Amino acid sequence: MTSMVDIHRAHAQSHKRGLIAYIILIGLLVYVATTKQFDAYITNILMQAVTYSVAVMGLTVVLGLCGQINLAQAAFFGLGAYAVGLGTVDYGISFWGCIVIGIGIVLFFGAFLGTSTLRLGGHYLAMVTISFQQILTLVMINWIPVTHGPDGVSKILKPSLFPTPQSYLGFCVVVLAVVGYLVWHLPETKLGRAMRAVRDNELAAGVTGIDVQRTKVIAFAICALLGGLGGCLFAGGFAYVSPDQFSFAESIVFLTMVLLGGVSSPVGAVIGTGLLILIPEWLRFLKSIPGLYLAIYGLAVILIVLFMPDGIWGFVSQKLKRFRKVLHLSADVPELELVQTQAHADDVLVVTSLSKHFGGLKAVDEISFTVKRGSVHALIGPNGSGKTTTLNVLSGLYTPTGGSVSLDGHDITHAAPHMRTAVGLGRTFQNIRLFRSMTALENVIIGGERSGNPVESGALAREERARAALNFVGLGDRAEELVTSFSYGHQRLIEIARALAGNPTVLLLDEPAAGLNSTEKMELRDLLKRIAAKGLTILIIDHDMTLVGAVAEHITVLNFGRRIADGDPVSVLNHPDVVTAYLGSDANAAH
Amino acid sequence: MDLVYQLLFTGIGIGSVYALVALGFVLIFRATNVVNFAQGEFSMVAAFLMVIFAVDLEWPYWLSLILSLGGMAIYGALFNLGVYYPLRHRTYLPVIISTIGASILVTNSTLALYGPQPQVLSNLLDFQGINLGTVFFDSQYLLIIGVTIVLVAFQYWFFEHTLLGKKLQATSQDKEMASLLGIPVAAMIMITFVYSAMIGGLAGILVAPILFVSIHMGGTIALKAFAATIIGGFGDVAGAIIGGLALGVIETFGAAYVSVPYKDGFAFLVLVMFLVFRPQGIFGERVAEKA
Numbered sequence: 001m002t003s004m005v006d007i008h009r010a011h012a013q014s015h016k017r018g019l020i021a022y023i024i025l026i027g028l029l030v031y032v033a034t035t036k037q038f039d040a041y042i043t044n045i046l047m048q049a050v051t052y053s054v055a056v057m058g059l060t061v062v063l064g065l066c067g068q069i070n071l072a073q074a075a076f077f078g079l080g081a082y083a084v085g086l087g088t089v090d091y092g093i094s095f096w097g098c099i100v101i102g103i104g105i106v107l108f109f110g111a112f113l114g115t116s117t118l119r120l121g122g123h124y125l126a127m128v129t130i131s132f133q134q135i136l137t138l139v140m141i142n143w144i145p146v147t148h149g150p151d152g153v154s155k156i157l158k159p160s161l162f163p164t165p166q167s168y169l170g171f172c173v174v175v176l177a178v179v180g181y182l183v184w185h186l187p188e189t190k191l192g193r194a195m196r197a198v199r200d201n202e203l204a205a206g207v208t209g210i211d212v213q214r215t216k217v218i219a220f221a222i223c224a225l226l227g228g229l230g231g232c233l234f235a236g237g238f239a240y241v242s243p244d245q246f247s248f249a250e251s252i253v254f255l256t257m258v259l260l261g262g263v264s265s266p267v268g269a270v271i272g273t274g275l276l277i278l279i280p281e282w283l284r285f286l287k288s289i290p291g292l293y294l295a296i297y298g299l300a301v302i303l304i305v306l307f308m309p310d311g312i313w314g315f316v317s318q319k320l321k322r323f324r325k326v327l328h329l330s331a332d333v334p335e336l337e338l339v340q341t342q343a344h345a346d347d348v349l350v351v352t353s354l355s356k357h358f359g360g361l362k363a364v365d366e367i368s369f370t371v372k373r374g375s376v377h378a379l380i381g382p383n384g385s386g387k388t389t390t391l392n393v394l395s396g397l398y399t400p401t402g403g404s405v406s407l408d409g410h411d412i413t414h415a416a417p418h419m420r421t422a423v424g425l426g427r428t429f430q431n432i433r434l435f436r437s438m439t440a441l442e443n444v445i446i447g448g449e450r451s452g453n454p455v456e457s458g459a460l461a462r463e464e465r466a467r468a469a470l471n472f473v474g475l476g477d478r479a480e481e482l483v484t485s486f487s488y489g490h491q492r493l494i495e496i497a498r499a500l501a502g503n504p505t506v507l508l509l510d511e512p513a514a515g516l517n518s519t520e521k522m523e524l525r526d527l528l529k530r531i532a533a534k535g536l537t538i539l540i541i542d543h544d545m546t547l548v549g550a551v552a553e554h555i556t557v558l559n560f561g562r563r564i565a566d567g568d569p570v571s572v573l574n575h576p577d578v579v580t581a582y583l584g585s586d587a588n589a590a591h
Numbered sequence: 592m593d594l595v596y597q598l599l600f601t602g603i604g605i606g607s608v609y610a611l612v613a614l615g616f617v618l619i620f621r622a623t624n625v626v627n628f629a630q631g632e633f634s635m636v637a638a639f640l641m642v643i644f645a646v647d648l649e650w651p652y653w654l655s656l657i658l659s660l661g662g663m664a665i666y667g668a669l670f671n672l673g674v675y676y677p678l679r680h681r682t683y684l685p686v687i688i689s690t691i692g693a694s695i696l697v698t699n700s701t702l703a704l705y706g707p708q709p710q711v712l713s714n715l716l717d718f719q720g721i722n723l724g725t726v727f728f729d730s731q732y733l734l735i736i737g738v739t740i741v742l743v744a745f746q747y748w749f750f751e752h753t754l755l756g757k758k759l760q761a762t763s764q765d766k767e768m769a770s771l772l773g774i775p776v777a778a779m780i781m782i783t784f785v786y787s788a789m790i791g792g793l794a795g796i797l798v799a800p801i802l803f804v805s806i807h808m809g810g811t812i813a814l815k816a817f818a819a820t821i822i823g824g825f826g827d828v829a830g831a832i833i834g835g836l837a838l839g840v841i842e843t844f845g846a847a848y849v850s851v852p853y854k855d856g857f858a859f860l861v862l863v864m865f866l867v868f869r870p871q872g873i874f875g876e877r878v879a880e881k882a
Contacts, residue, residue, distance in 0.1 A: 069684060071691070116867045123626040123825075126687055127817045128866060131859035134814065142852040248810075252695055259688065291702025291806075294695055301692030305685045306677055 008460055019181075026177040034170035043165050044238070049277045050172045051234040056257045056269040057183045058226030063255075064263030065192060066219035067199030068118065072129035073254040075136040076106045076224045078246025080231025082140070085153035085241045095159035099232045103225055110224025114217035133248050140243035152242025156235050165237070172233050176270075179226060183266040193446050195219050197435045204433035207395055209421035209450025209502060249294060256297050259304050262311025271312050333476075336468040338534045339454050339503055345409065348373040348537050349394075349506050354403035356386075356393050363389040365561040366403065371506065371554075376528070376538045378548045381558035382581055387541045388430065390558070391510050394539075395427050396420050408505055422452040426504030428495040430511040434483045440494050441479040444469050447498035455503050469497040473527060489520040496527070506537045513544040525550050549573070557581070593725040598843050604732030605801070606839020607739035611794035612816035613823070613831035614746070615787035620826055621763035622783040623675060625686045629694035631813025633788045634795025637663050638804040639701060641796045642710045652715060659796060660789055667788025671781055679780075694810070702806045709803035715796075735797045742790060743832060759783060811855060815842075818862040824872030833873060 033046065055077045062070050083102030087093040093101070109132070117128045140147050147153075162168040186192040194215045197205040206212045235241050253276065261272025276297075280286070286293045308315060349371035356364040364386040371377045381387050392398045394405060396417035404413045410423045426447075435443050444466040448455070455465055470476045473493040478486070483494055492512060499507055512528075513521050521544065528551045532538060542548055548555065548569075555572040557565040565575040572578060612634060619627045640662045644655035674693045678686045720729040750756035761769040762779040770776045795808070802808055816831075819838045823830025838858055845857040865872065 063684075067684065069687060116863065120866065120870050123620075123683070123687070124821070124866065124870075126626065126628065126691075127814070127821075128863065130814060131818070131862055135856050135859050138853060138856050249695075252691065255688070255691070289703050290707060291699035291704075293699075295699035295703055298692045298694070298696030298699060302674060302689050302696065305689045305692065309681075309685065 005460070008463075022177075022181065026174065029177075030170045030173050033173050034166050038166065040165070043169060045277060045281060047165070047169055047172065047237040048234075049274050050169065050176050051230045051237060052254070052257070052277065053176055053230075053270050053273040054172075054179055054233065055227045055230030056254055056261075056273045057179055057266050058223035058230070059254060059258040060183055060263060060266055060269045061186065061195070061226070062219045062223035063258060064265070064268075065187060065199065066195040066216060068216055068219060069126050070129050070220065070223050071126055071248075071251050071255065072113075072133040072136075073223070073227045074246045074248070074250035075129075075133045076110065076227030077231035077234065077250070077254070078136065078140065078241075078243075079106050079109065080228035081235040081241045081246065082147065082153065082231075083228070084232045084235035085156045086147070088157055089153055089155060095157070095236060099229070102228050102232045106224045106228030106231075107221055110221040111217060114220035115213075118216040118220060119213050129251075130248065133251055137243055137247055140246070147243075150243060152240060152245075153235075154240045156239045156241070158236050158239075168237060172237065175229070175233060179229070180266040180270070183269075190449050191215070191218065193438075193442060193449070196438060196442075197446050200435035200437050201433050203397065204429065204435065205446075206417035207397075207421060207427055207429075207433075208447050208498065209418050209452075210446070211416075211418045252294075252297065252301075256301050256304075258311075259301060260311055262313030262315075262317075264310065265313050265317070267317075268311050268313035275312075333464050333467045333471060336465070336472040336500065336534075337455070338500065338531075338536050346373055347371070348408055349539065350406045351390075351394070352404045352406075354390065354393060354405060355401045356389050356398055357401045362561050364393065364400075364558075367556075367558065367561070367563045368403075369556040369563065369566055371537060371539055373537055374535050375553045376532045376540065376551050377554045377556070378552035379539060379541045379556050379558065380543070380545075380548055384560075385558040385581075386561040387558055388510060389561075391427070391508055391541055395425060395508060418450075421450050421502065421504075424452065424505030425508065426499035426502050426506070427508035428492070428499055428510055428512060430514055432488070432491045432495055434491055434494060434498075436482075436484055438483060439480050440470060440475060440483055440486065440497075441466055443483055443494055444479075444497045444501045448501035448503075450502040453503050466497075466501050469501040470494070472500065472530075473497045474523075489516050489523075492516070492524075493527070496531075500531070500536075504536070506539060507531070509538060509540045509542075511542050512540065513542050513547050521547060545573075594847070596726045598847050599840060600726065600728060600732065602840030602843035603836055604729075604735050604839070605798070605843060606819075606836035607735045608794045608798040608812065608835075609815045609819045609838055610832045610835025611739055611742065611797075612791050612812050613819040613835045614743075614828065615791040615794075616813075616816050616820055617826055617828055617831045618783050619787045620820075622759070622780050623679070623686075625675065625683055625690070626817070627675075627787075628687060628690040628813070629670070629674070629697060629809075630787070630791055630816065631809030631811070632694050632697045633663065633667070633791030633809075634798070634812050635701065635804075635806065635809030636666055636697060637792030637795040638712070638799040638808065639705065639710070640792075641799060642712055642804050646710065646712065656715075656796065660792055663788045663792035664785045666792075667785040668781060670788065671784035675780075675784070676777075694813075698806050698809060705806075707806070709805040712796075712799040712804055714800045731797075731800050738793065738797060739832075742793070746828075755782075815858045818858045821862055821870075821872055822865050824874035827872070827874045830872055830874040 055073055059073055062068050080102040083105055084098040087098035088095055113132055117125050141150050158168050162171045194210045197210055198212050198215050202212055257272035257276045258269055262268025347370045352368050353366045354364060355366050379387055393400045396415060407423050412420050412423055445462055448462050448465045467476055467479055470479050473496055475493055512524055525547055552569055555569050557578050559581040564577045565572045616630050637659050640659040641655055644650050644658050645652055674689050678689055714731045716730040716734055718730050720727055750760055758774045759779050761774055762776050766776050815838055819834035820831045822837060823834030841861055842857050846854040
């Protein structure tokens, strides 16, 4: 057994070695790009590949990491290119000043499109980005006094620091290298994990404490930024820009590049871009028939989506995985701590006259109950009694029709899911909602990254806490495995660990025993008892009366959306209304 | 004032075309939960088929019309088999991308086969139109409006009063339940694609004499039809029709009173305004995912 610090040191060291190798490789590339005598044709192709790659990496972030589409990358690329073109030629602004202005412009448009559209879901985003692309093309062609119209902008100067094409190419390679490095490491950062969580399961992401909308907007803005940056470099490299270089067709080319290479990694972006710039050069004869060349692009998009959804790099890295040794270190981590915020009052979760109506159906009808700090409280009721609806209202997935909910004195009746998590609500789902492309450890780390987690932060502490949570549910030695390789019962435990890592004030468990076999149910019961022993407040919803009877100290019973009983287990389970609700009335039960 | 009436008539005429294409959009969206980004190409392909039969081969219009619509039925079926069906169990993103790929493929294959030169199709009816006062009612616009009314009425009857229509509705509301009740879901989706391709095609043939028949007509029409569905309320049939008509009128007035080069920009401007201020559209309700 090794300590967490040792593991981190080992990781940091392999990371450092990787970085040194990377810097040497880039140094070599820059040396070749600047000193080897290329003819102008080769220089142009390389310049195009490098500047396009920067823009395509934007799509790696938005599409690959965050699962959102952008069909206007050529528009952002064009905005950057025109900022440099018009800025240097018409307004005498320096190249560097233009880059700053260009990036400011694309960030503005990216954030505007993102905030107005991203909350509405993917189809809207696709169509709005196409619309933005079309409007921008119209403006570039028709606003002649400013944009020079269809003629475009020519005689764009390179920055005086890099006067020759090849020195400028070297500069672009460095920019690409830096961007590639950042995009490569983004998935392992808190922001990157949030993006992947949003891609995998938006609902669970929100409940785990991620501000879904904000994460999407940031991803979209990063994509726009890289598009704009690529465009700025492009304009300097080619000295001429015109509207047709930034049309919708080019946005499709960008999309094809990222899909062909593989959306999940910046390496894929470079492979896709390189191939789709070189192949058309080799197949120049195709360009003699207008349309044929783009038709093949269209066909390629369909075929890639059908047969190679992970792209070339996805395919290759899958093959390479077998040869890569997995760092399988289990670490000594201290036992999971569940820190309780200093008690304000004994009543931690107060639900008052809560209602939720769907049209005429009163799924939840003016129910009230109070969960005491440190208790295990159960909410039970027959099918259709409104249990899960209550839980969904409590965790912010539904807006209540009336009533109020307060947690630790904060009114959370109308707060967004991630805001509730920040105040201290944690939950699991009846139908498991894990982030399916990630390992168990990553899933649990995300849970620990909620804002407002009173446990100390920092990458090391977060990972340590996540491992502790996995140990606590008994899955610590399988932390590095993908969640999809776990059994159903174990996936449920990971979900509980994910909630525990966030150190919630109240843990909501939505039918945790559903779908478990009897052994798993026993294990679950023991786990819940261990959690309760740590003083965590639990609100559990379940059908399983043995489980509820064994762990609950207080039971609230619902039927037809109304509260019919509330109190300690013995009195509630013998309450005549409860017996009737579960077993039918005495008259029917007789004989 | 006459100009206003003239513009209103033109706007409703062109808006009817958007409404028809939007209708096809909505039907496929409701059946598959996927937006078909190659919807506009249904119109484009049909218009080119019409040019081939009626102009190049000089066959009579009625025969060309039947052949073109028959061709669209086959096209819709192939489209479903090649672009949607293999991806039906994946998330919406691959399907969107695949339909975009199809759009690019079909547009540019047409360009490769037929060249960039726009084709001309003359009015489908023999007479030019009628004058009422100083307002001229062009026969082609009258035809478009008439056909749209008939089709909308037919569709209402079909979906509300026939068994097949009910099965299609059931499929679009809950595929799993529909299949448990013995409705052949795959066949229902196939019918939806075929029907959607045919009404999209009909819209393309109707609008062809007004616009030129070009490879770009599909993209332009599809974007406006999509805007129409958002204005009306996404996934809502009545909304698609109202949205299409509204868009046609807004665009026509915008071109007349504001700016011709930016004519195509108005649709997008209206679209963005709706997205910001009323994303659920005129008729739509916001739906949340269930936990």
